[in-house]
Amino acid sequence: MRKILVVGAGQSGLQLALGLQSHGYEVTLMSNRTADEIRTGRVMSTQCMFHTALQHERDLGLNFWESQAPRIRGLGVSVSGPETEDLPGGGRGRVIDWGGMLDGYAQSVDQRVKMAGWTETFVQRGGQLVVHGAAVSDLDYFSRAYDLVLVSAGKGELVSMFDRDAARSPYSEPQRALSVAYVHGLGPRPEHPDFDAVRCNLVPGAGELFVIPTLTTSGRADILFWEGIPGGPLDVFSGVTDPSEHLALTLELMKRFTPWEYARATEVELTDAGGTLAGRYTPTVRHPIGRLPGGGAVLGVADVVVANDPVTGQGSNAASKCAASYLASILEHGDKEFDEAWMQGTFDRYWETARPITKWTNAMLGVPPEHVLNLIGAAGALQPVADRFANGFDDPADFEDYFFDPDRTQAYLTSVTGA
Template sequence: MRGIAIVGAGQAGLQLALGLLALGGYRVTVVSARTPEQLLAGPVLSTQAMFGPALRIERSAGLDLWAGAAPAVRDVDAVLVPEPGVRALEFTMTLDEPAQSVDQRLKMARWLELVAERGGRVEYRSLDRAGLRELAAANELTVVAVGRGGLAGIFERDAARSPFDAPQRTLAALYAHGVGAPDPSAGPRARMHAVPGVGELYLQPALTLSGPCDILLWEAVPGSPFDCFADRPDPDEQLRRMRESLRTYLPWEAELWEAAEPTDAGASLYGALTPEVRRPVARLDGGSGGSGGSGGGGAAAGGADGPAVLGIGDALVVNDPITGQGANSAARAAAAYLVAIVARRGEPFTTEWMHDTFERFWHRHARHTVEFTASMLTMPDHLQAVFGAAAEHPAVARRLANTYAEPIDYAAWLASPELTEEYLATVRSAAPGAGPVPDGPLP
């Protein structure tokens, strides 16, 4: 049996581990910093929303365990707030397949248990570089699915593919019960508010430890009035401050939060991240695994230069959550890596193979998530025009919604002003009575 070690117990790492165990023929070791009990008792980990394509991957692997309990969300109501208390450009984006959000404390705790139940080895400990070197030397392939803690910086930044060198938003999230809905009869719906120069607010129905809830993600422009959580307040204080800002900027939303309360003592999350892409291979002698592409030669991963490890998920590609790509991209990465590992059969997992595995994933998927997310953070004029057109044309709103679910479509219509104008011109000609599509930036 081929020995494969996976460091990290998030979406990418655990999905890959469970996929290998389902196939058989692999001795799988997962290293997790936290036990299932510690995960369940700890703070929230993310604001994940899984779109249809990623959910299909989970379903095919038998890992979509909460389909009957988690709210199924098809519609996202979007509102532009050009100044406090003013609603403009309202429209609804409809997904072709419903999205789903499951608290990762609940999800990863159960998946960790499944690894052990299905014959995998789980080691509960934190690793530094020395510990990772020992682990890699004892396995044919080691995949690193975490880029924090003692392993921070193990994968070098790829400057050519990294669109930013600083956080574009500060992030605050709160899981809450008792949030009202504008139209309770409409079923679960997500809500998105954009406040130019200040930030964005996203409300996502979800499933948490205590049942259905709502997640409010607060994307604040650094230094703006929304950027008010750097002292990391507890959930009650975070909710109080959020209500205060909602009353000023979104009073209609504030009314829906009057009866809200945090779901638990760990219901809040704060941080800031720099969107970036890292090189996929690290040599554990302190050097890197090559300069990218399919380089690195054909040396075995445990060659004379020290063992090499392969990154996956947000160990390599870090996206701001403004487009909800993190968990979705991780699910796709795990599925792609699983195929590549199986196709290797008995051949060694060389550094060349590692680079090629990531490069295929990068070109087929990850680059689109990076470009789409960067555009949403910077809002170039042609993308602002798309949001304006979405308020007039349901077809535009629907295509925009489904670009979140399938970011590869970004390259077909949002990647340049010319592509966008070509598409909007087609929409205009198909619906001459629907009114003009705005050509310029949003107000």
């Protein structure tokens, strides 16, 4: 029986460990926290998983919360106009506002719920769990006992084993300051009170607010997620440690920059004391093979090797797709050695999926060119355009056909209008 060590108990690490376990591999999972510590700790992320990523979980029988989590059937885009005194009480209106329908619903499950549950399932199914914050020296020791070591812990010392791929990493600094609050009590959007949708609110020159229906440890909730351009008016959460202060600041920004969202948030409260998160990181693609001091090699997984900004909501989706791709490569490899050529080929296979995600995400971090603004504006009057844009969150490769090139954008809009 082949022995595999998976370091890191996030979306990709656990999905891959459980997938390998189901195929008879002897899997050891290394996590820096127990399931209970994960469940009762601070929120770790935002997440909204679209159809393809959800299907990977279904294929492994891991969709434990599908009947409980909100079914997200649409994706809305609003663009804030300039501040004006013409509106009641001053503030901003929306110059663009539309909703696209998803072909298959999306869902969000608080990673505290999912990762704790999956960790317990892994142990119940006979997997060996090692609760230990791994260092490079630990992997140097453990690697001798395993046929393959997979590193899916995307933060800390282990990431330093994987060199930055400069050709695929255009940014050297964080492009957004991130702030998250999980809340109960958010009202529905009055224009669409009968179905759940992710709401993407763009504030030109400042950043974005995303509102995501989710399932958390205390039931149905919503995520209020600000992405602020560093140094701008939304970059104000550094040093804020009190959860109540964090929420108050979140709402203050909503009142000023997205008053249509603030109007349904006047009665919200935090889901729990651990329901806030703030930080920033640099989007980076890394080379997939990490080399250990003793000469061994390990393979990086998901955001260890492809870490995108969450502005396009691709983190958990990419992690699921990476785990599925790596699982297929491992199963197809049979009893052959997991050498460096195989590791590189396994990553290259996943990069075919990750490349369009990275290209689109990096484009969305910049100032949108005129043809993209025209496309987003046209979606307000052309439902097929809104729907196609929404479904691109599930399949970002589709943007290649109509998003990046002005001529392709115009040709697509002409094909829709018939003009």
